[in-house]
Amino acid sequence: MKRALISVSDKTGIVEFATGLLAAGWEIISTGGTQTALKQAGVKTIGIEEVTHFPEMMDGRVKTLHPLIHGGLLSRRDNSEHVKAMKEHNIQPIDLVVVNLYPFKETILKADVQTKDAIENIDIGGPSMLRSAAKNHEFVTVVVDPSDYAAVLAEIKENNQTTFATRQKLAAKVFRHTAAYDALIAGFMTDLVKEKEPEKLTLTYELKQDLRYGENSHQEASFYSDALPVSYSIAKAQQLHGKALSYNNIKDADAAIRIAREFTKPTVVALKHMNPCGIGTAETILKAYDFAYEADPVSIFGGIIVLNREVDLPTAEKMHQLFLEIIIAPSFSAEALALLSGKKNIRLMTLDFRDAKDAALPEKVSVLGGLLVQEQDVIEENPKEWKVVTKRQPSEAELEALSFAWKAVKHVKSNAIVLANQHQTVGIGAGQMNRVGSVKIAIEQAETAGKMDGAVLASDAYFPMGDSVEFAAQHGIKAIVQPGGSIRDQESIDMADKYGIAMVFTDIRHFRH
Structure with missing residues (x-):
């Protein structure tokens, strides 16, 4: 038997x-x-x-x-x-x-x-x-x-x-x-036992979904979620409408929600290809969307939108006019959901923003033959502790804009330059091999949109030479925030003083590779 x-x-x-x-x-x-x-x-x-x-x-x-x-x-x-x-x-x-x-x-x-x-x-x-x-x-x-x-x-x-x-x-x-x-x-x-660097790293993940393909159609791919759920994550977002997420959707959506958690006021993040194309913040989510859209009305097409407040009908009506891949928010009003669900392919997702600040587990990046592990770049910074290194002091309005730009630039691929005012990004230069190249891209974008007036500049890392500062000054920039720390800092400071720019050092670098 x-x-x-x-x-x-x-x-x-x-x-x-x-x-x-x-x-x-x-x-x-x-x-x-x-x-x-x-x-x-x-x-x-x-x-x-x-x-x-x-x-x-x-x-x-x-x-x-x-x-x-x-x-x-x-x-x-x-x-x-x-x-x-x-x-x-x-x-x-x-x-x-x-x-x-x-x-x-x-x-x-x-x-x-x-x-x-x-x-x-x-x-x-x-x-x-x-x-x-x-x-x-x-x-x-x-x-x-x-x-x-x-x-x-x-x-x-x-x-x-x-x-x-x-x-x-x-x-x-x-x-x-x-x-x-x-x-x-x-x-x-x-x-x-608070062991920070164990001699063996034992990780486990659970299959969430098979994906149609990876970055390209000839690559197979799957999506695994952490075995211990992270509430503020794409893995825990609830999809209300639309077709399944793709590999690139997941990576872009992850990048977008990382940016959104930086802001407490009503904020909208528009993202394409792992970089923000527009960030807007205001007293209402509708106005924040307007600012994000106006930041780059071309690149937002086909992008991902994250809103940190409920999507109401007026905001939904504006988003409905565009082709968007994904909209993520804490919730949608019944009217907004009904309207947006009329589009077959758009993905509508809800995410619990209450635990956004707690989603700071170590991040892991695979390389051939290994794994890189690091703390997330979630350091809390106080603009009041920043150091003004130039003769000219930033105005209150400029300091508010610099703070906004600094939150944004840490999420742009390095070399990163962000131009912004108090409410929105107006020019973004991402991923260039030299910093002055990123400055030129950001300024060209802002000038084309007619948004240079009152714009400030944020750089994710220091300016090793004065050329970027001079180019910015020649195009109307009056305030700059950067980490400082170069052996040639004085050259940038002198150039800022020459053109009457207020320059602020944060002592914190935000490379994002």
């Missing part, structure tokens, strides 16, 4: 699965709460202590860690020495293991979790049984996911066993499952 061992914390579908095994003529060994649940459903089981002749003890910490269990799981049926040992020690083979683990993840996600509760939810016997069965998958079927019950039971009903291909596939799934489980434990313990 075939034997199955069932021990699950998630009871989903287990009664139906066990009933099917009994109908197929299998015996069922079970433990603790699982046995109780099966018995209450009228499913006949053999208690684990009937197999081990040893009681469950130490609050259930010790119950399946026994040779009569693991011998039945690990023995090779085609090895005469294994078979002989089984007979000598009265070990019966176990042909199927159904186990899912203590809810460690669910425990540590609780806001008030105590360390002792997390530790008690580290499963020991479950992973041991899963790994034993998975190692011996040539002979043993192992199931960790309730979604696999139906397929396994169908094969058993047909042949009284599963195919090797099925057992191998399930074994691979088990090793992924236990590896992810251990990665969460390792991460929790590493954080507990």
Whole structure:
């Protein structure tokens, strides 16, 4: 008679699965709460202590860690020495293991979790049984996911066993499952002891969706989310309308929400190709949208829009006039949602902005053969602590504009230059190989739009020479914010003094590669 061992914390579908095994003529060994649940459903089981002749003890910490269990799981049926040992020690083979683990993840996600509760939810016997069965998958079927019950039971009903291909596939799934489980434990313990640079970095992610393709149509791609959810993230955004996100959509949307969290006033971010094309802030979300749109009415076409307030009908009516890829906001009014949903391809998404400032976990970037890990650039800066290094002081209005521009420039690909007034970006120079090139692009954009009046300039890194300052001055810039720190700072300061520019040093650099 075939034997199955069932021990699950998630009871989903287990009664139906066990009933099917009994109908197929299998015996069922079970433990603790699982046995109780099966018995209450009228499913006949053999208690684990009937197999081990040893009681469950130490609050259930010790119950399946026994040779009569693991011998039945690990023995090779085609090895005469294994078979002989089984007979000598009265070990019966176990042909199927159904186990899912203590809810460690669910425990540590609780806001008030105590360390002792997390530790008690580290499963020991479950992973041991899963790994034993998975190692011996040539002979043993192992199931960790309730979604696999139906397929396994169908094969058993047909042949009284599963195919090797099925057992191998399930074994691979088990090793992924236990590896992810251990990665969460390792991460929790590493954080507990405040280890900043562990000698092993154990990460785990969960498949959120398959993507049609990657950056280009010939590249395969998938989207995985962090196993411990980050509420302010594209992975947790709720899609209300539109087709599935693409690889590039996800990267662009991530960049856009990083910018949006910089601002507390009603703000709209328009983004294309990982760079903002317009940022507007105002007392209402409608006016903020107007500012973002006017910043670059050409590039916004086909872009991504993030609003940090509910989308109302007047704002929706204006966005409805454009082709946009994605609109992300905390919410949409019923009227706004109805209007925007009339466009088939636009993606409408909601995101919880309340935890925006908390989404500052270390960021990871893959490189060939490795992984870069760094803190996010979320440093809190106080403009009152900035240092004016020129003879001319910035006015209050200029200082407000400089602060706005400084928040924006940190999210533009370096070399980065942002021109802005108090309400909007008016020129953005991104990703050039030299800084004066970025200055020229930003100024040309602002001049073309007729928005140079009152504009200030922000540079993500220092000006190593006076040429960029002089070019800016010749085109009407009267205030500049930059990190400072070059051995040639004085050259830029002297050039600013020559043209009556107020220059402010922040002592903080914001490269974004």
